[in-house]
Amino acid sequence: MTNETKELFLKVNELIHKRKEVLLNLLPNVHEVDDGIIIRFFTKWDNCNDDNEIKHIKLPNLDDPDESVVFFYIPKDAYFDLKQRYYIGCITCLNGKMDIIANNETRLIESYSKICVHSADVQGRAFENTYLLITSNKLDWPAEAIEHVKNLK
Numbered sequence: 001m002t003n004e005t006k007e008l009f010l011k012v013n014e015l016i017h018k019r020k021e022v023l024l025n026l027l028p029n030v031h032e033v034d035d036g037i038i039i040r041f042f043t044k045w046d047n048c049n050d051d052n053e054i055k056h057i058k059l060p061n062l063d064d065p066d067e068s069v070v071f072f073y074i075p076k077d078a079y080f081d082l083k084q085r086y087y088i089g090c091i092t093c094l095n096g097k098m099d100i101i102a103n104n105e106t107r108l109i110e111s112y113s114k115i116c117v118h119s120a121d122v123q124g125r126a127f128e129n130t131y132l133l134i135t136s137n138k139l140d141w142p143a144e145a146i147e148h149v150k151n152l153k
Contacts, residue, residue, distance in 0.1 A: 045073070054078055066139050072132040074098065074124070081123045085148040089136030090116040096130025120145050 048054040053075045061067040068087075074080070074096070082088070091100060092114040100107050101124065102117035109115055120142050138146075 048080065050080060051078055054080060066137055068134075068136045068138055070134045072130075072134060074126045074130045074132065076126055076129050079123070079125045082120065085120075085145060086122075087120045087136050087141040087145045088117055088122050088134055089140065090114055090134070092133040092135070094131040094133060096126060096128045096132075098124050098126040098128075098130050098132075100124045 045055040045057045048056060055073040057071050059069040059071055061069055088102070091109060093109045093111055095111045097108070097110045100109055100115065100117065100122065102119040102122045107115055118140070141149075
């Protein structure tokens with residue numbers, strides 16, 4: 001085989017590899033939950049600034065504009081530390097398992113359970129792929145959290 005032919009084969013293989021990666025990234029994420037399987041594309045979800053694997057989407061409360069509701073997907077082994085940027089009232093775990101550290105207390109939250117921490121100093125680590133619903137009242141937010149959210153817009 002000539003050098004010219006080898007270079008051509010290498011170039012073709014590189015193009016095939018790049019195209020394969022692009023196509024694989026277009027496939028949906030498949031998650032097993034307690035009640036079955038969810039195929040999730042995360043097309044309209046936002047990524048967290050600290051970890052692109054953590055996804056979230058804001059859900060508007062049409063009856064109460066002061067209530068903040070955010071739906072999160074946190075993958076296994078992901079870690080977050082809010083550092084006074086957000087305020088969390090209550091956390092409902094729809095599926096998964098993770099530790100939540102708030103108010104100098106570590107609590108385990110699992111599928112179909114809810115805890116209320118009422119804090120802007122919250123950390124967590126997921127032991128499984130986890131879906132959380134976070135709620136809070138915007139009137140309870142500290143000034144740092146309000147300013148951080150305003151700067152995101």
